Amino acid sequence: MSATITAGSELRPPIYELSNVSKHYGDRAVVALEGVDLKLRKGEFHSVIGSSGCGKSTLLKIMAGLTPPSKGRVILSGTPVMGARPDIGMMFQQATLFPWRTTLQNILLPIEIREGQAAADAARPRATALLELVGLKGFESSYPSQLSGGMAQRAAICRMLVSEPEVLLLDEPFSALDEITRDFMNMELQRICMERNATAFLVTHSISEAVILSDVVHVMSARPGRVVRTVEIDLPRPRALEMTTLPAFGEHVSTIRNLLDKGAFL
Amino acid sequence: MSELSAAGPAASPDGDTIWTERTSLGSAVPRWVSMLILLVGFLGLWQLVTSAGIVSPLILPSPAATIVDLGFVGRSLLSGSYMLAAFWVTAQEVIWGFVVALAIGVSLGILVGETSIGERAVMPYIVAIDTMPKLAFAPLFVAWLGFGISSKVALAAFISVFPIVVGTAAGLHAADENARMLFKSIGASRLQTLLKLKIPTGLPQFFTGLKIAAISVVSGAIAGEFLGGGRGFGELIRVAAAQLDTPRVFSLIIYLSFLGLLMFGMVSWMQYKFVFWHRTSGDIASRAGK
Numbered sequence A: 001m002s003a004t005i006t007a008g009s010e011l012r013p014p015i016y017e018l019s020n021v022s023k024h025y026g027d028r029a030v031v032a033l034e035g036v037d038l039k040l041r042k043g044e045f046h047s048v049i050g051s052s053g054c055g056k057s058t059l060l061k062i063m064a065g066l067t068p069p070s071k072g073r074v075i076l077s078g079t080p081v082m083g084a085r086p087d088i089g090m091m092f093q094q095a096t097l098f099p100w101r102t103t104l105q106n107i108l109l110p111i112e113i114r115e116g117q118a119a120a121d122a123a124r125p126r127a128t129a130l131l132e133l134v135g136l137k138g139f140e141s142s143y144p145s146q147l148s149g150g151m152a153q154r155a156a157i158c159r160m161l162v163s164e165p166e167v168l169l170l171d172e173p174f175s176a177l178d179e180i181t182r183d184f185m186n187m188e189l190q191r192i193c194m195e196r197n198a199t200a201f202l203v204t205h206s207i208s209e210a211v212i213l214s215d216v217v218h219v220m221s222a223r224p225g226r227v228v229r230t231v232e233i234d235l236p237r238p239r240a241l242e243m244t245t246l247p248a249f250g251e252h253v254s255t256i257r258n259l260l261d262k263g264a265f266l
Numbered sequence B: 001m002s003e004l005s006a007a008g009p010a011a012s013p014d015g016d017t018i019w020t021e022r023t024s025l026g027s028a029v030p031r032w033v034s035m036l037i038l039l040v041g042f043l044g045l046w047q048l049v050t051s052a053g054i055v056s057p058l059i060l061p062s063p064a065a066t067i068v069d070l071g072f073v074g075r076s077l078l079s080g081s082y083m084l085a086a087f088w089v090t091a092q093e094v095i096w097g098f099v100v101a102l103a104i105g106v107s108l109g110i111l112v113g114e115t116s117i118g119e120r121a122v123m124p125y126i127v128a129i130d131t132m133p134k135l136a137f138a139p140l141f142v143a144w145l146g147f148g149i150s151s152k153v154a155l156a157a158f159i160s161v162f163p164i165v166v167g168t169a170a171g172l173h174a175a176d177e178n179a180r181m182l183f184k185s186i187g188a189s190r191l192q193t194l195l196k197l198k199i200p201t202g203l204p205q206f207f208t209g210l211k212i213a214a215i216s217v218v219s220g221a222i223a224g225e226f227l228g229g230g231r232g233f234g235e236l237i238r239v240a241a242a243q244l245d246t247p248r249v250f251s252l253i254i255y256l257s258f259l260g261l262l263m264f265g266m267v268s269w270m271q272y273k274f275v276f277w278h279r280t281s282g283d284i285a286s287r288a289g290k
Helices: A002-011 A056-064 A103-107 A109-115 A117-122 A124-133 A149-161 A179-196 A207-213 A241-245 A247-265 B003-007 B031-051 B063-078 B082-114 B116-130 B134-145 B149-172 B177-185 B190-228 B233-242 B246-274 B284-289
Strands: A016-025 A030-040 A045-049 A071-076 A088-091 A167-171 A199-204 A216-221 A226-232
Touching: A016 A056, A030 A056, A030 A226, A045 A056, A045 A207, A056 A088, A056 A167, A056 A199, A088 A149, A088 B177, A103 A109, A103 A124, A103 A149, A109 A117, A109 B190, A117 A124, A124 A149, A149 A179, A179 A207, A199 A207, A207 A241, A207 A247, A216 A247, A226 A247, A241 A247, B031 B063, B063 B082, B063 B246, B082 B116, B082 B149, B082 B190, B082 B233, B082 B246, B116 B149, B134 B149, B134 B190, B149 B190, B177 B190, B190 B233, B190 B246, B233 B246
Parallel strands: A045 A199, A045 A216, A088 A167, A167 A199
Antiparallel strands: A016 A030, A016 A071, A216 A226
């Protein structure tokens, strides 16, 4: 099964491509990223994993067009990324819902900012459908203070999806949640990504999270931040939490752990 | 009977509960009762001290004398005498002082909180002036603006403008990194970020500054009247004090405090209305709303 996925993906050209991306701060004194090359094909789920300070967040910001690279380039759907784009959806560790807005108004914020209030009003049915997708039906007019941590992150998923982005950039989206909720939300994320054939890029600290969710895991080392190894995860989809007990799962986890341990001593 | 209670040293009459939360005496009494007890105790002690002749009535009037005078001043205010005119003069100073402080405070606060030149170049001067004894400027305001209402308005505004500047600037800085990044990622312009993120996020801080201003503006107006004359309540207090009419001084201060309470209540009510997502238990308005 895994062979067919890999073979199929080889035929498709990448939609998101980073070539030789580097980032220095303060006159080359601090090298946050060096020579990062990445290729994401439509529908693929990639993760990047590494210790704190390896430049994962910088990488994500560059991919999102929030900060320019010092060198190299980022191309999405054939056009270079230079600034925030509506075809990129982002999600952060904190749900960052605004307490003065209802859940629905929070979800419609990207549309309201980009296209104005009228477009946001017109997109209400779409936002309501998204709430249903994540199991928050009936919470349209609730305020964030009435939502639990997991529910708030579900709403944040809706806000990311409302402008129908081509790629999803996820910066440790569930790391602030308790482990039980986190596992559940990861499976929800997989379901949503599969339903929409979404291309996703996840930054995480958790090896098992990276393995269970991804087709490809990029292992990063720190100072300078660079991708030391790319591991393909050939577990079948849809993945289930029970797969964490499979030998293949354990092998991937220990491969990545060894790489990270080595990286730490470099 | 549960295992736990069976193992316990002593069982209560119902045989099941062996250990319960003890409620303190204070929390069992309603708030207004404890407040009333404190007030009655305070007034009783006060009356005792004055009627026993420990303190001369010229220095400290008895509560009874103050209450009698409170009634007199109250009737006088209601009948529209010179006292009402004086109260109105002070009220005007307070209202205008607050309006001027609000306009200048918000403008300076946005300049300092939103622009880097304001933060770097203007803020140090604001902090420097804020540390000065602001009442010392009163003679200057009289010299510039005369003995009329405007010099009092200026002093009241001058005293109360700083908490508004600081509250506004701090409020505009209150949005966290995540929220800023989110706005950046959805392509928000600077104006959109200001209007839809920074201003709503900063409203609680803004109102905190506004509450401090609402209280200090009354002090500013009265201090202006003490130092620059005029026909306000401050002048009545000064005259009463000069005549050693201490009950009058006390009752005038009590009526004056209504003005401060009114200003504070108005700001609290506005905060309750506008910052509905951030209602703290400390808000007078939120307590009244319960």
